[in-house]
Amino acid sequence: MTTTSEPEVDPGLDNFRSLVALQQPTWPDASALVAAREQLAASAPLVVPAASDTLRSRLAAASRGEAFLLQGGDCAETFAEANADRIRNKIRTILQMAVILTHGASMPVVKMGRMAGQYAKPRSSDDETRDGVTLPAYRGDMINGHAFTPGSRVPDPQRLVDAYRISAATWNVVRAFTTGGFADLRQVHEWNRGFMRNPAYARYERTASEIDRAIRFMDACGADFDALRTVEFFVSHEALVLDYERALTRFDSRTGDPYDTSGHFLWIGERTRQLDGAHVDFLSRIANPIGVKLGPTTSPDDALALARRLNPDDEPGRLTFITRMGAGRIREALPPLVEAVAREGITVTWVTDPMHGNTITSDSGYKTRRFDDVLDEVRGFFEVHRAAGTVPGGLHVELTGDDVTEVLGGSEEIDDAGLALRYETLVDPRLNHQQSLEMAFQVAEMLRR
Numbered sequence: 001m002t003t004t005s006e007p008e009v010d011p012g013l014d015n016f017r018s019l020v021a022l023q024q025p026t027w028p029d030a031s032a033l034v035a036a037r038e039q040l041a042a043s044a045p046l047v048v049p050a051a052s053d054t055l056r057s058r059l060a061a062a063s064r065g066e067a068f069l070l071q072g073g074d075c076a077e078t079f080a081e082a083n084a085d086r087i088r089n090k091i092r093t094i095l096q097m098a099v100i101l102t103h104g105a106s107m108p109v110v111k112m113g114r115m116a117g118q119y120a121k122p123r124s125s126d127d128e129t130r131d132g133v134t135l136p137a138y139r140g141d142m143i144n145g146h147a148f149t150p151g152s153r154v155p156d157p158q159r160l161v162d163a164y165r166i167s168a169a170t171w172n173v174v175r176a177f178t179t180g181g182f183a184d185l186r187q188v189h190e191w192n193r194g195f196m197r198n199p200a201y202a203r204y205e206r207t208a209s210e211i212d213r214a215i216r217f218m219d220a221c222g223a224d225f226d227a228l229r230t231v232e233f234f235v236s237h238e239a240l241v242l243d244y245e246r247a248l249t250r251f252d253s254r255t256g257d258p259y260d261t262s263g264h265f266l267w268i269g270e271r272t273r274q275l276d277g278a279h280v281d282f283l284s285r286i287a288n289p290i291g292v293k294l295g296p297t298t299s300p301d302d303a304l305a306l307a308r309r310l311n312p313d314d315e316p317g318r319l320t321f322i323t324r325m326g327a328g329r330i331r332e333a334l335p336p337l338v339e340a341v342a343r344e345g346i347t348v349t350w351v352t353d354p355m356h357g358n359t360i361t362s363d364s365g366y367k368t369r370r371f372d373d374v375l376d377e378v379r380g381f382f383e384v385h386r387a388a389g390t391v392p393g394g395l396h397v398e399l400t401g402d403d404v405t406e407v408l409g410g411s412e413e414i415d416d417a418g419l420a421l422r423y424e425t426l427v428d429p430r431l432n433h434q435q436s437l438e439m440a441f442q443v444a445e446m447l448r449r
């Protein structure tokens with residue numbers, strides 16, 4: 001359990017305040033921010049340290065090739081969509097993908113949502129201009145509103161408290177879905193049969209029928225399917241708004257160590273991973289398993305310095321490197337990082353994010369990605385690790401369980417005109433339900449190889 005009592009040695013949790021913190025909102029009302037921080041600091045933890053420790057051991061297994069991480073969810077969760085239907089669809093998609101990947105990998109799949117806290121976004125520009133009007137950019141529901149009006153775009157600290165409250169409600173629904181009959185393996189398998197209507201099904205029929213046979217085999221052997229009704233599920237988000245993360249940090253009564261209880265796993269984004277910056281400092285001081293996004297400009301020295309700073313004891317499962325190079329660059333950009341980390345004998349869990357390096361603008365002006373590029377980056381990730389003799393430990397994707405049309409291609413052959421049909425994301429394009437399943441089948445084939 002957690003306690004709010006301070007340990008004897010100051011762990012320096014507020015040290016980040018004297019450092020440069022990029023991508024922070026400019027809150028117009030300092031006293032409202034203090035009030036929101038106080039309210040959060042007095043709130044119950046969202047997750048408990050023991051569960052973050054369990055996740056650390058699962059990620060350690062993934063670093064050794066004994067498990068595979070599937071981390072997925074919205075680019076930006078929104079308050080308006082934190083309802084049971086949307087959450088259920090997302091959970092269902094992740095569970096479906098996990099069954100396909102488990103079969104491909106023949107090892108446990110660690111399931112983790114970009115959920116219950118993914119409410120803040122780093123942006124390329126501080127402003128947005130439409131029809132000659134310039135307003136502050138939308139930075140996620142934790143900070144300001146998406147509506148393009150001056151009032152909505154003003155950062156409001158009360159949103160930090162709302163984000164906590166809605167994250168708690170989301171986590172509650174996630175737990176209900178992952179521990180009740182909803183996660184029953186037989187049911188998930190039935191859903192995957194629904195994929196038979198997908199035009200690309202023929203390509204995946206062999207895998208699907210192998211899973212079918214495996215389940216019938218388990219059934220015939222008397223497997224206790226009731227014991228498989230509950231799945232272990234973790235939640236994660238980018239630790240971007242440091243006032244939020246700091247206010248939800250608690251000391252573990254077992255050890256006195258500080259844990260950020262806003263999620264089991266927190267990551268530092270590509271734009272905020274400066275070694276001397278506030279984000280790296282804060283995350284170096286919490287005991288959760290953590291990740292860092294690494295883009296194509298990362299040098300081997302950057303990667304080594306981050307690993308030494310964030311995981312000085314080289315604890316397995318503590319540090320995940322989530323690479324997001326772009327399909328065109330991964331085969332050149334990733335090998336030097338992987339080789340340097342391996343040469344130094346440093347333990348990290350390597351995960352691919354094939355989304356963020358593959359963003360393009362379509363001819364009609366949509367921010368989108370090509371499904372083929374996304375898959376090609378995953379393929380490149382496996383090729384690089386296999387060539388280096390290192391372990392491809394997981395997949396990080398932006399997805400939704402709904403039938404949106406945000407990513408080009410896939411078996412439904414979404415084209416530029418098709419994007420307009422149901423383009424709903426507020427920031428980056430997500431794989432839809434069918435594209436997510438198709439990706440899982442393809443990654444299962446890569447894992448099997």
Ligand SMILES: O=C[C@H](O)[C@H](O)COP(=O)(O)O
Pocket residue numbers: 075121122123124125356427428
């Ligand atoms: O999700 C990632 C970033 O927040 C996003 O790609 C930034 O988008 P922008 O370039 O539209 O600001």
Ligand SMILES: C=C(OP(=O)(O)O)C(=O)O
Pocket residue numbers: 075122238268269270271293294324356
């Ligand atoms: C902003 C994100 O990614 P990156 O830091 O890799 O750009 C994200 O994952 O939402």
